[in-house]
Amino acid sequence: MKVYKPKNRLTAKQYIDGVLNGDRVILSRAITIIESNLESDKILAKQIIQAILPHAGNSMRIGVTGVPGVGKSTFIEAFGKYLTTLNHKVAILSIDPSSQRSKGSILGDKTRMEDLSHNDKAYIRPSASGDTLGGVANKTGETMLLCEAAGFDIVLIETVGVGQSETAVHGMTDFFLLLMLAGAGDELQGIKKGIMEMADMVVINKADGDNIKKSEMARLQYQNALHIFPQPESGWTPVVTKASSTKNTGIDSVWDEVLKYKDLVDQNGYFAKNRNQQNIKWMYNNINEELKQLFYGSPAIKNTLAELETDVVSSKISPVKAAQSIIESFKKSI
């Protein structure tokens, strides 16, 4: 692992004040601290989070998912722009731990959301990278808090592909939006029952031109499919609509549904209940990260691990036994 020297770090107070004042440059730099793996930055990050926490939480948190090719970026660009015209401040974060080896997709991300990236009322931050989904999710969660403290009242968290990251995003948002295409087929879209079940709303995207008829059919089909599922705990009945991100149709009704949802869950108490459960989960995520830190951060453990690696390679000890023995010595060490 390379060791980078932190340069140009501000004081905790400077980061905190900057974020609370809505200073976008300092917000970006504070997020860099959150994402950093340096020990000194981790301490700084905790100070910042602890201080901004009372000022966070006041946004509508919306998760957006769908397989690659569904037009997620274009949708988020259109949706984000619409929200800014209503005078909302929109932060757009993404979570994508899937391609850990080369970090990034075949298609570059540079050209995405061209318009929105120049919009004062929007803030776009791509995914932090990391070794574990838990770690990445923690960082995205804390980034969300910083954005809220900086005055963004809508946070869109985008997730890429089909897998565990949907569960992570669902676990940190208030409303979960699934984008789909007409006619592409359930199977090829990789839409699992589990992801359908999480959706508060399904939007059939690219419903324009020749595609409108097919999209309406798909809408009815998914609306029926959603009836199979038991009523969600929120009391909300998931809706399916059509939209065209390029023709800018159906975008406003997405926000209308979000507002209807918010009214309902405010009244029936689910909004607060869900946030509470998410906080508990967040506590557990933090515990797991701290636990690893406690273990792998110990110099004695580091030395023993180096020896055990050699012994495992030379087949002196099995990986299972090696694990047991180091856990035993960890127990004694603290």
Place this chain on the structure above:
Amino acid sequence: MKVYKPKNRLTAKQYIDGVLNGDRVILSRAITIIESNLESDKILAKQIIQAILPHAGNSMRIGVTGVPGVGKSTFIEAFGKYLTTLNHKVAILSIDPSSQRSKGSILGDKTRMEDLSHNDKAYIRPSASGDTLGGVANKTGETMLLCEAAGFDIVLIETVGVGQSETAVHGMTDFFLLLMLAGAGDELQGIKKGIMEMADMVVINKADGDNIKKSEMARLQYQNALHIFPQPESGWTPVVTKASSTKNTGIDSVWDEVLKYKDLVDQNGYFAKNRNQQNIKWMYNNINEELKQLFYGSPAIKNTLAELETDVVSSKISPVKAAQSIIESFKKSI
């Protein structure tokens, strides 16, 4: 969490002897012990693994991936059948932690691999479920060892969808096979550069009927795409071929390539080196699971966690502070 009473457990010796004798019924029951979350079963599982370990490792471990809809099950059925005609004993395992909420896909899995499931020389075991990919991967890895000890000389590990499970499967296999379709497009197939990079072989599936021409074009295209990547550490140049699982064409050449690969990596030492690295990784997976067990298994921790959950919900303490405080008391407790 419900507590299930284990019924009809055998002794460790009975499991070990049964597995080593290639008794399929006992193999299945031993895998159930590996997958169990009961404390008593965990101890039993460790005894079994420790005992069979010297008899494991003698198989060719092949990972198979590709998005849903690519025809993975049909391919594995055709490939598995072909291998049994060469007198190999083939174990087929799967790893799929993606749909944790409802456990399972929209399409049932019951009808998959009808033929192979009645074949003496084949053994099919679906994925263990679990809360973490690390946990599921550990269990699949140990299941693989049991299958090897029971005499299976080829293990196919199938992974579902696009995400972190590919990395996990790549991390426990010798050869990594990526199935793709002609004309479906990179984007919709959700194939990330990171997954392409891991592939030792790409098979364009469903290369039959009207699809043959398109498949040959796709083959050339992917073969060219693979040239972009740096030469893998194995020294192997990844190949792209066509196959039809339903017409049974191109299936034999998949195995031919695996054998060529095996020859190369046996000679240049990469096979052993890769297995060593995987063993080290396996040690770390085990350490992480044991560490969690040490923490969450402690009665004092359990009590404190219950209190902290209440405090987090009533906003008496932030999730971050709560995590810090329990880690502090954990340090003192052991």
